[in-house]
Amino acid sequence: MKQPLAYVHPDAKVADNVVIEPFVSIDHDVEIGEGTRIGSSVTILPGTRIGKNCNIFPGAVIGAIPQDLKFRGEYTTVEIGDNNTIREMVTINRGTASKGKTVLGNNNLIMAYVHIAHDCFLGNNIILGNNTNMAGEVIVDDWAIISGMTGIHQFCRIGSHVMIGGGSLVRKDVPPFIKAGREPLSYVGINSIGLRRRQYNNEKIREIQDIYRYIYQKGLNTSQAAEIIEAEMPASTERDEILLFVKDSKRGIIRGYYPD
Incomplete structure (x- = not known):
């Protein structure tokens, strides 16, 4: 269902039952799967692939070119799986020549104002709290929970089932199954509740x-x-x-x- 005030490029591949609200812009070389909802004022740029049953809230920008001075216009993509919730004003950038794509798996909750930079690889069942910002080539494994206002340095990896406290600065890798907090970010125990x-x-x-x-x-x-x-x-x-x-x-x- 496409609203008349939305723009969808004729070459975009959009499933028939995708809901597209007013003031959405969907460019060429975009694919969107069944059951996905695109909220008002979302911008989806070339090279974006979005799976089934995602819910993208107003103001998100997906598929913009990387904020990386090494980027030379090479063809790259953003690949988003199924059943993801992407809240207001989230930005997800395309990859660079380094990895070629930015990837978000399935069943993730990406809260408002999150930034996912070029060549990041995120798994499944992840929660990213409001205003979490990650630099390029970050890896986040399945079931990680990253609380709001967290900044993640480029090339860092966050293991599976990790819980990171709010306002953290992640400068090193965070191994699986643990809780991390304090400054500098430190091991503070096992994520036993999770x-x-x-x-x-x-x-x-x-x-x-x-x-x-x-x-x-x-x-x-x-x-x-x-x-x-x-x-x-x-x-x-x-x-x-x-x-x-x-x-x-x-x-x-x-x-x-x-x-x-």
């Missing part, structure tokens, strides 16, 4: 806590902790996810919390 909501039992949560005691609470450096964990703790999906995250970290992981 894990229980996702059907992790107490035994599994204790296993994760034991792993992070080696990483953050025994006076070991990261390499020493990883060696002990691998040698002494039984293999599991969670253990291996944490070890792989730590070993692959390019920026290093956030520090532990030590009381003043």
